[in-house]
Amino acid sequence: MTAPTPSKLAYVPFVSVDNMMKLIWRTGIEETLKELAGYVEDDFRRWELFDKTPRVASHSAEGVIELMPTSDGEVYGFKYVNGHPSNTKTGLQTVTAFGLLADVASGYPVLLSEMTVLTALRTAATSAMVAKHLAPKGAKTLALIGNGAQSEFQALAMKAIVGIEHIRLYDIDAAATDKAMRNLANKGVTLTACKTPEEAIEGAHIITTCTADKQYATILTDNMVGAGVHINAIGGDCPGKTELHKDILTRSDVFVEYPPQTRIEGDIQQMPEDFPVTEMWEVINGTAKGRTDDRQITLFDGVGFAIEDFSALRYVKDKLQGTDLYEELDMLADPDDPRDLFGMVQRAK
Numbered sequence: 473m474t475a476p477t478p479s480k481l482a483y484v485p486f487v488s489v490d491n492m493m494k495l496i497w498r499t500g501i502e503e504t505l506k507e508l509a510g511y512v513e514d515d516f517r518r519w520e521l522f523d524k525t526p527r528v529a530s531h532s533a534e535g536v537i538e539l540m541p542t543s544d545g546e547v548y549g550f551k552y553v554n555g556h557p558s559n560t561k562t563g564l565q566t567v568t569a570f571g572l573l574a575d576v577a578s579g580y581p582v583l584l585s586e587m588t589v590l591t592a593l594r595t596a597a598t599s600a601m602v603a604k605h606l607a608p609k610g611a612k613t614l615a616l617i618g619n620g621a622q623s624e625f626q627a628l629a630m631k632a633i634v635g636i637e638h639i640r641l642y643d644i645d646a647a648a649t650d651k652a653m654r655n656l657a658n659k660g661v662t663l664t665a666c667k668t669p670e671e672a673i674e675g676a677h678i679i680t681t682c683t684a685d686k687q688y689a690t691i692l693t694d695n696m697v698g699a700g701v702h703i704n705a706i707g708g709d710c711p712g713k714t715e716l717h718k719d720i721l722t723r724s725d726v727f728v729e730y731p732p733q734t735r736i737e738g739d740i741q742q743m744p745e746d747f748p749v750t751e752m753w754e755v756i757n758g759t760a761k762g763r764t765d766d767r768q769i770t771l772f773d774g775v776g777f778a779i780e781d782f783s784a785l786r787y788v789k790d791k792l793q794g795t796d797l798y799e800e801l802d803m804l805a806d807p808d809d810p811r812d813l814f815g816m817v818q819r820a821k
């Protein structure tokens with residue numbers, strides 16, 4: 473069974489969580505992250521082609537539900553994703569997601585996929601792809617602050633794509649650090665569990681913050697951050713939810729995905745509207761500067777943008793070719809006469 477081309481579809485290929493995991497196992501997690509980072513980087517290079525809009529967010533006291541659409545003119549995609557920091561207290565995940573690709577010419581859906589696992593992969597692949605461009609040369613040590621669902625993916629992407637060899641972990645909940653230490657054991661990196669964020673960032677070349685808390689949190693204060701580091705701040709990703717003290721933002725060169733979304737959701741929501749930022753796609757295609765000196769603090773204020781989900785779905789669709797890792801979803805009505813939908817319903821009685 474091979475994944476059909478859009479024009480011949482009578483069904484929608486659906487990738488379940490089970491099949492997504494099989495896809496990763498067959499490829500290998502680090503190889504998956506590397507391949508996926510390549511897709512994300514390719515789409516950053518053709519950034520100007522895409523329809524772009526800040527995501528459509530529905531906020532509540534507990535969290536947020538978001539739709540993230542984009543199109544490159546040939547393919548349309550969107551992701552449904554939630555962010556509920558207190559969910560883990562009741563055994564639910566903070567982030568769950570699914571997504572869809574459609575053929576722009578016909579409007580027909582061509583792929584439906586789980587995206588809870590895929591979001592963790594694409595976020596990690598994006599973080600590491602950005603770090604490859606911005607982190608100090610020869611970066612070997614990563615401080616990983618926040619050891620929840622995203623953390624191991626972040627760690628392995630930094631290993632596979634940037635060459636990280638040592639990881640220093642910290643979480644306010646020691647059980648989360650224990651879990652991440654177990655999951656990252658024997659993965660070719662040395663691990664140090666730390667008791668404070670200050671201890672975690674000792675000697676780190678890259679600092680990743682991936683904490684979840686619906687408040688203006690201060691995971692890093694200004695005096696903790698030394699010259700020359702790269703900060704990968706991905707946990708502050710909605711209004712009222714930040715991770716960094718604003719003085720760090722003032723001292724850093726800040727790189728973002730899509731400013732109209734990041735100014736609402738990112739750590740820079742604390743700053744004036746004209747606070748200077750560099751768009752990452754311009755660094756990648758060479759029209760803007762990335763790191764220019766050893767003492768510079770580079771900061772990726774990553775909130776997650778629709779184009780990264782589009783890249784991830786595009787990657788999955790390509791990887792499905794020649795596999796049986798999807799189900800045929802009866803999601804297209806497909807009447808014999810396209811205008812006789814009613815007749816089809818009548819005949820089904």
Ligand code: NAD
Nearest residue numbers: 566618620621622643644648682683684706707774775776
């Ligand atoms: P999670 O709930 O599984 O893990 C979050 C961890 O942060 C928990 O272990 C918690 O104990 C820890 N934490 C909370 N406050 C802390 C603090 N002050 N210091 C240290 N640790 C602290 O969540 P997750 O799925 O790993 O996601 C983490 C964050 O990343 C969420 O806010 C989520 O919305 C965000 N996220 C961003 C992107 C993106 O593209 N930027 C993508 C996915 C998730």
